[in-house]
Amino acid sequence: MDNKLTPNELLSHVNQFWSMLDDMAENSPESYQTFMQKHMKEGKELLVPPEPHLCLQTKILEPEERLVFINICKWKRVPAPQTDAHPVPLIAGKLDDVSEGRVVDIAYSPEMLKRADSDQVEQDQLIRLAMKYIEQEHKVTLCHSYHIAPFKLKGDLHRMRKSLEGIQKKPEKTKTKTEGGDEKSLLDQLKSIALKGEVEEEPSLPIYITDESNAKPVKAGLIEVISNTELKEEDLLSPPQHKLSVYENESGKPHKLILTAELQGVRSVTGCDLSVSKNDLMLEVPGKYRLHLDLPELVNEETVTAKYNKANNTLTVTMVVL
Known part of the structure; x- marks a missing residue:
């Protein structure tokens, strides 16, 4: 039996929720204030920008030999895997050019990197998963020998955050005029409402990458790639x-x-x-x-x-x- 809600049923539930909050705001301001503060506090974590954690140096062997730097970053927007058997989520930036070669940014959850700091094997697994992703996504062959650079970040902080967040331009700080546009369809609006609580963590279907070269722990064989372009659909x-x-x-x-x-x-x-x-x-x-x-x-x-x-x-x- 299919228990999925129809668009009209979902819209009815959403309207009931809005009415409930309106009633709470009018009849119990203190409860409403507590409710809003709680959700604002939780939402602030999603606005915290990514931070550098460590930087790796290795080489691109094909199609052209060049140095490549991999910035491993921590970001609260990236969820930790549900269990050790689940895929490891990551958000990745573009493969950019720098004066010494190329650089790419990979973000994991702070929880995963904290565990890796105290476990050399787990740290190596995360590094090799990042390298596997880069090879498959950017169609390159990497040298799998690497060393950890003495600095945490290659390039400047603004470039790294822009790459991971997928921001096209800095928002205006003063009054800006909006251009008129067609409203989204009911289904699009319902999709935005229905996924509001999930979009920051699981914005699109995950991509699973199997690492056949290392079959040691179960979790080391999977990556769940959270596409930053899908993550920023709301930017439209x-x-x-x-x-x-x-x-x-x-x-x-x-x-x-x-x-x-x-x-x-x-x-x-x-x-x-x-x-x-x-x-x-x-x-x-x-x-x-x-x-x-x-x-x-x-x-x-x-x-x-x-x-x-x-x-x-x-x-x-x-x-x-x-």
């Missing part, structure tokens, strides 16, 4: 019209940041996903808008407030500068 959504203002105190120092965003078609604040860290902000309305801003000042994420004006469909986010 247009940003809403918005304005980020910096307010100064009497001494002329930045005191607070206020973001106003026009969200046409949004019924209430419960239809928005808002996450704020010390240095950036992410606002998403599934199927409609996506806005990612680098904040010009560091803010206290614990004191962020958000209000939604139904009369003019405007969300106002207030952030206190540290």
Whole structure:
């Protein structure tokens, strides 16, 4: 018997959930605030950028012999495998050119790298899985002898993060106009809603790569590749019209940041996903808008407030500068 929900049934469940949150906001503000703070805190982890962990140096043998550096990075957006028998998830960047040769970035979960730091065998397995992925993805043959470089990262931090995150350009910090576009179909909106809780961890069908050269532990034979292009499907959504203002105190120092965003078609604040860290902000309305801003000042994420004006469909986010 097929227990899958139809699109109409799924939309009905989503509307019931929104109504429940609206009722909570009106009848139990404290519970609503606790609920929102909990989910904002969980969402902030997904906004933490990847960090360098170690750098490997080896060679590309074919099609042309060149030095290659492999930046092994840790990123909270990458989940740890469910068990030792499950595939090891990773996110990979492009194979870029540098002055000394080429460089590629591979991100694993912090949990996996922490375990590898205390287990030389496990570290070698992760390294060889990364090399196997590079060979299959980029159609190259690597020298499987490597050494760990004395530095953690080849190239600059911005390039590495841009490569892994798949960001095309830096978001504007001031008001930008949006171009009109056709709304997504009901099924596309439902897909965005249904996958909201999973898209950061499992955005697409995994690719399994079998490592036949090392049959020692079960988990060493599989990689689950999380495609960064699939991960960033939501980037195709247009940003809403918005304005980020910096307010100064009497001494002329930045005191607070206020973001106003026009969200046409949004019924209430419960239809928005808002996450704020010390240095950036992410606002998403599934199927409609996506806005990612680098904040010009560091803010206290614990004191962020958000209000939604139904009369003019405007969300106002207030952030206190540290």
